[in-house]
Amino acid sequence: MLQIRCPWCGDREETEFRYGGQAHVDYPRDPAALDDRAWGEYLFVRDNPKGEFAERWVHTAGCRRWFTTVRDTATNQMRAELPSARKPVM
Amino acid sequence: MVTSRHALPDPPARLWRNPEPKRSYDVVIVGAGGHGLATAYYLARNHGIRDIAVLERGWLAGGNMARNTTIIRSNYLLDASAALYDHALQLWEQLPDELEYDFLLSQRGVLNLAHTEQEVRDSRRRAFANELNGVDAEWVTPDEIAEICPILNTSADLRYPVLGATLQRRAGIAKHDHVAWALARKSDEMGVDLIQECEVTGFLTEGDRVTGVQTTAGPIAAGRVGLAAAGRTSLLTDTLGIRLPLQSHPLQALVSELLEPVHPCVVMSNHVHVYCSQAHKGELVLGAGVDSYNGYAHRGSVHVIENQLAAAVELFPIFARAHVVRTWAGTVDVTPDASPIIGPTPYENLFVNCGWGTGGFKATPGAGWVFAHTIATGEPHPLNAPYGMERFTTGALVDEHGAAAVAH
Ligand SMILES: Cc1cc2nc3c(=O)[nH]c(=O)nc-3n(C[C@H](O)[C@H](O)[C@H](O)COP(=O)(O)OP(=O)(O)OC[C@H]3O[C@@H](n4cnc5c(N)ncnc54)[C@H](O)[C@@H]3O)c2cc1C
Ligand SMILES: [Zn+2]
DSSP states (O other), X not given: OOEEEETTTEEEEGGGOEEEEEXXXXXXXXXXXXXXXXHHHHHHOOOXXXXXXXXEEEOTTTXXXXXXXXXXXXXXXXXXXXXXXXXOOO | OOOOOOOOOOOOSOOSOOOOOOXXXXXXXXXXXXXXXXXXXXHHHHHOOOOEEEEXXXXXXXXXXXXXXXXXXXXXXXXXXXXXXXXXXXXXXXXXXXXTOOOOOBOOOEEEEEOSHHHHHHHHHHHHHHHHTTOOOEEEOHHHHHHHOTTSOOSTTSSSOOOEEEEETTOEEOOHHHHHHHHHHHHHHTTOEEEOSOOEXXXXXXXXXXXXXXXXTEEEEEEEEEEOOGGGHHHHHHTTTOOOOOEEEEEEEEEEEEOOSOOOSEEEEXXXXXXXXXXXXXXXXXXXXXXSSOOOSSOOOXXXXXXXXXXXXXXXXXXXXXXXXXXXXEEEEEOTTSOOEEEEOSSTTEEEEEOOTTOOGGGHHHHHHHHHHHHHHSSOOTTTGGGSTTHHHHOOOOOOTTTOSSOO
């Protein structure tokens, strides 16, 4: 089982969390401007790397807050993401 | 539906050559799992293409083909799925003779349990849809279930009582390793080069064509390339800038010690989330759903195992005294609609067969048949026409999530 560090509650067992998939997938600024291909990509396609992956977790059985971590999908090593890694929404 | 303990057939001494790769092939298949092997087999058998290499990074059929729980069934809800999976089941029924190899296909029947009123309605709807599509399906009551599978707890005092089930009598299990070896032997006999420990690391391209693959054994030129790399498919397509809607997850399973035959069929429960059969040798084989997170580590989290054991003991009280001997995980490539992606790509001579997720073993011969057709003709077979990657742009999904939540 993964041990996950909630930024507010500290290290907790995976069963206290729900997974949210890839981080930094913003709702399109102007959805109507997207063609079918771009909209399909937004809806259905996410990165699937072997290696470091910025991802979302929510501490459902604790503080119920969402946060982002970076996990290596080959080793399950996790580290907190630095706030500066957040790409600003254009 | 009676099981008895079977001695496994002794594998023949030598099943395939271990050739050095040539510098060039008409067709290169990436991945020697069940699907890659079946594709090579049908390319040679149905399309007369013999100059084929199947490149495998590890050992032959050591990926999900070695790790799955071997459930075969075709009782899917949607027309496109019923057609695809039942075609596969019909091929299964003729393959032992055709491959001259008894891989212990056992059509012992699969019960899909319903535990809530809504599940009863959904299950009956699926059984009716199956009948309309010519797929054998029956609705059975708790009393009938008790006769088919006496060890199942059908009493009313379960937390989630069994209210009924669908039964597909033609469904069952087979010996996965032997299936792979049977396909490998026949493909090899027809001239296919099966090359182990040869990882594809990228592609050689010219404009919108691939001209070959880059491998750990050097470059290999190819007229056409077919990907059958399961959980690692998107690592390859990423190098070409093709973004596929795949997420690779750990999927775990487990076995007990060898027991006398107690479990005559296959039982699946979406609601309490476990499925179980008893293998020919005698071990109970259990599985459930994927671990929630993406991962290539070939391991999952132990609470996923605990949850399915709790569900199994509730449904089968006599399992309380069995032991878990082994757990393991594969890496399965899951799509947003729980259906596979089989078809062409933006590169005119590159084709993909992926996204089978938690349930592609049952499709092994069918996937090979339609993928071979797609590679040989450049066009999808009618059975895989609905399964192209363009459905994620058009929105014409083949959404089997509701119908097949425990999708194996
Ligand atoms: C625990 C578990 C239980 C399952 N239970 C069932 C079930 O009961 N019923 C069912 O229908 N399905 C089941 N499945 C799903 C099923 O196993 C898969 O859908 C199916 O095996 C996928 O096709 P395959 O056999 O070709 O995959 P694999 O056997 O995974 O084949 C892919 C091959 O490609 C190779 N490869 C990958 N990348 C490269 C590269 N770059 N170069 C060279 N080679 C490469 C891999 O090493 C691997 O051998 C289960 C899966 C798991 C993990
Ligand atoms: Zn918290």
